[in-house]
Amino acid sequence: MIQQQMMSPSWALYYWREHGMTIKNVLRHTGFRSINELHVEHEYDLGADEMAKEDLMMSPEERQREEDVEAVWQEFGDYMREMVPPSEYDLEIERLLPLIQMRQQAQRTAAGRSFNRRQ
Structure with missing residues (x-):
């Protein structure tokens, strides 16, 4: 067949x-x-x-920046769509990036610590 x-x-x-x-x-x-x-x-x-192909050509710093910007949109996307005019998105992202980076750093630090458990 x-x-x-x-x-x-x-x-x-x-x-x-x-x-x-x-x-x-x-x-x-x-x-x-x-x-x-x-x-x-x-x-x-x-x-x-x-x-x-463009993604493959990105440096690690550029890739990290893309991930951080995506995290900003996931966390603050609703706020930005409702309160920020599209022409000011770049400025607002720059303002919010440190918050995302500090949160990620705190999560990495917390994940790296071992918790003292009593058995």
Whole structure:
């Protein structure tokens, strides 16, 4: 029994362009309903690939900064969306970063201490 193989959007577009595969066959092998959906997904995949490459090129300091900014958004995101205009997000993040960094340092210090337990 022959099993139909599903292709990624990039492979499907390659076969369509290079091997003359029909649009109908391309869509059948990808599961998309229209060529536009296929192109949108392909563009998304290209963007995600580019972001992954940029992440790999980050220094440890840049990666730590990204994680700290993400922690600020997780902790104070609701406050920022409601109280801070978007044009001032960067300033507010800079103001809140020391709070996040102090909390992380306190958590690392607490995790490193052994608790004296009496048995």
